Amino acid sequence: MALLQLIARRLIQLAGVLLGISIVTFLLLHMAPGDPARLLAGDRASAETIAVIRSQYGLDLPLWRQFLTYLMNLFAGDIGQSLRFQRPVSQLIQQFMWPTLFLTVYVVCLAVPPTVALAIMSARKPGGTADQVIRLIGIAGLTIPVFWLGIMMSRLFGVSLGWFPVSGYGVGISEHLHHLFLPALSTAIWLVPVLTQSLRAALIEKTTADFVTAARAQGASEREIFWRTILPNAVLPTLNLLGVMVAFMIGGAIIVETIYAVPGLGTLMIGALLGRDYYVVQGLTLVFAMSTVLVTLAVDLLTAFIDPRVRL
């Protein structure tokens, strides 16, 4: 019951957050330098032409009227027209969204199992050999820049060995898996150490918790204590961290997508920014913000599902 109440409460809050997001994205574009009307009309357009375009696009209206129009269009699912592609932004985003989402899920699938395994190995004997080695490798993984790793791996596995394609997305699930393996791996190499350190710390802390002693005093075996008591209690901080990371990846896969030429949101974003395709930038900002909000919501609900104390 409390869980349903929490979901209801969070959904109501979500409405407010979304309104805030729409205001910010709207204002962001208006504060950005450059005049979209001039861009549309071209460099040699006369003042009259620009004025015509202004009134045609409603750019001469007061700001609040523009915002209202923008909001109405949002509700209708219309987030504008790409100036460069001459297509609706929503269509563009739909087209470019799937590779990014696929990549994100792929990264999570690649990152979570080694994270759990490495964290357990580290936490079993803090300061022991395994712990030290894992930490060193982790620091190495963290410090190597993603773009350098990406380039090196695409040269080695893609060009020299020819095991994996170095660009594109392919058709069908198996080709996606094949094409996106290198980008997913180079992201995971950086993600795993972060998550491992978080989970390791929580595991070590919970190992000495009083309720673990109590479980031991009730005759639970070490294996049972670990899986039923320590791990569920330790997993929450890492889950929240993973949520932040996933939200970040949806919006921040720019480097990896650019290096491996994945036709995802990051690639679209770069193109739109360089081409001053304002409505695409606005639409993408909206999508990134919304995906962050949704991922956070999902993590919060998952947290509440695991930890009853959060449900209050």
Next chain:
Amino acid sequence: MSRTEDVTRPLLEVENLTVGLGEFDAVKAVSFHLQPGEILGIVGESGSGKSVTCRAAMGLLPGAARASGRVTLEGRDLLTLGEADWCAIRGRDIGMIFQNPASHLDPLRRIGKQIAAPMVRHLGIGRREGMRRAIQLLDDVGIREPEKRARSYPHEFSGGMKQRAMIAAAIGCGPKLLIADEPTTALDVTVQARILGLLKDLNRERGLAIILISHDLGVVADICSRVVVMRHGEVVEQGPIDDVINRPQHPYTRLLIDSQPSRKTYPGTKTEPEQAAPLLSVEKLSVSFPVRRDLIGGLASNGESFLALDGIDLQIAAGETVGIVGESGSGKSTLARAIIRQNRPSEGAIRLDGQDVHALGGDALTGFRRRVQMVFQNPYDSLNPRMTIAEAVAEPIWRHGLADRRTAQMQANELLEMVELPRALGDRMPRQLSGGQCQRVGLARALALKPQLLIADEITSALDVTTQAQILELLLRLQRERALTLLYISHDLSVVSGICQRVYVFKGGRIVENGSARQVLSAPQDPYTQELVRSLAQLGPVNPAPVFLPV
């Protein structure tokens, strides 16, 4: 097996048990034994090795600890067992409950499941049957609506209920022995009495042998038939409870007994103050806290609040020692915090010499801060961990501009001497001191400004009973020498009645009774005060508790 054999052969025998933790032996050659169906008390201060002894008997020592000697359960040597054998014994033959029930329950699992888990594990019953028995056990340990409560999570239980749930989980498999490690220390005194009653009932009805570990001789005397007194890892005395209490052989046992608040008489506190205008008067004071507010809730239920104090009237005359008693949540600390302006009253006023404390500002406020000082419950938390104790004591002096830093430092040294701390300790950090020493520092710091009114909020509840007695003696000496007015707040009625002239009893934010200490203790009027007085674990003339035979 004949019955006589059953009685003569001890259930648990500990012989020459020595436990080393690193360089240092936490337990040195300890021997005692426990008959089936008996309740044995182990008493000692923190660090006396009593918990380590029992953890050795449960195989729950930390990895680095080495145990030697013999611990046998019904003739079976426990110290040589492997981990798998231990798992079969823990929870099955020996159950254990702990000091802080809140942290010993898994916060993520329902109470019913946690109680059922040991039974499912050891008795080979199904989950459904485990749940059915868990509900029965909850009923047995006195939890109302057990079906509903079995589906609750630990955070939905009160402290006493959590301890009952721990007990239910520990006795589910019908163990022969229950080790209770300070089971009531974290609980309010009335709850403590009920939990001890429950343990006594379980002992009588199920023939459950119990080892009760406590720092409180009063608690042990209440329900144990025999007692082992430990100090510095050694057994200094053991025997039947009335022998030990009425004819203690060892000086340390005598000290423990004399330190009991109910036994202790403090000199020179019972003088009647002359009747004058009260120094501090609290008039119809109410303090309310907003109930948790979030974005939506705050809009929907505007300003719903919780009344921590509800119309309190209270006077303290100059030179008087006034006690406030109540359990956690009764509002006694809220009052203290309201007096020192940490909580704003929602109604009513607090007047010091007729001036409304909460209307003060500027110099008058600084003057007020000098006149009223407070000592806090947790001696470690209330001292800055990065300051030496001499600096901590000197700080208020120079901050209030009473002296420059060097003079303040010298005054601080005098103050430390006054609270009987060796001068050499002045350069130590709080964590290098014992709890009792830290509390002396807290006292010295509070007295640095030469206050008129000193508020002591549970200043001894984190301390051992012998240390508590020393701190109280010091407090009363200082009060006499400096003509302090003292407001002493405690959950322990026996301490309060031992040192205070007048007592206010708090419950649920109201005063339910007040009067002279002697009168409140000997002829309590309010039902709650009567319960408080009854639940005092007294070290009076002890009725020898019979040894209960297994049925």
